[in-house]
Amino acid sequence: MDVVECLLERPNIGTYVLMAGDRDFIKMTTLARNRFNKRVTISAVPPISLDLSAVATDCDPFLLPPLDDERRRDELIRKTELLDKFRPSISRSYLSDTAAADPEFEFMSPQEGCDFVSAAIAEGIFENYLYSGKYKALKLNRSHPHVVQLLSTSAPEGRRT
Numbered sequence: 001m002d003v004v005e006c007l008l009e010r011p012n013i014g015t016y017v018l019m020a021g022d023r024d025f026i027k028m029t030t031l032a033r034n035r036f037n038k039r040v041t042i043s044a045v046p047p048i049s050l051d052l053s054a055v056a057t058d059c060d061p062f063l064l065p066p067l068d069d070e071r072r073r074d075e076l077i078r079k080t081e082l083l084d085k086f087r088p089s090i091s092r093s094y095l096s097d098t099a100a101a102d103p104e105f106e107f108m109s110p111q112e113g114c115d116f117v118s119a120a121i122a123e124g125i126f127e128n129y130l131y132s133g134k135y136k137a138l139k140l141n142r143s144h145p146h147v148v149q150l151l152s153t154s155a156p157e158g159r160r161t
Helices: 003-009 023-034 050-055 069-084 092-101 110-123 145-151
Strands: 015-018 039-042 126-131 135-140
Touching (some): 015 023, 069 110, 092 110, 092 135
Parallel strands (some): 015 039
């Protein structure tokens, strides 16, 4: 159902919970608050647009439970295994940015993401290679004992892959 249609047809609803955090919803949130006097609570997995949270009534981020470094490494391995199916090559910076920006990695700083990937390379989880003979890229070391064990089991319950 369209949000504006819902605002018009269901005036008895006083509070709307928006399960998204991108700025595309600023206009809709402003409309609901200013024209229809509705409360709008943002409840989404970060990052949440600062502009959106500024126009909403409340902002209550949905935070995923923290992961220890071993679980973070496992999530990165699973994501890389999935990326391998769709991307011909994965750069070190792309993998570091993924670790830094993904909510499952608790929003590491870019430097922490880079350090995290560097540690996985040092462990032998990832290998450097030249893609097309000239671009430095990373690939998952599928013969590493931890990678073999992890990929032979299913994802932990309650986690995305």
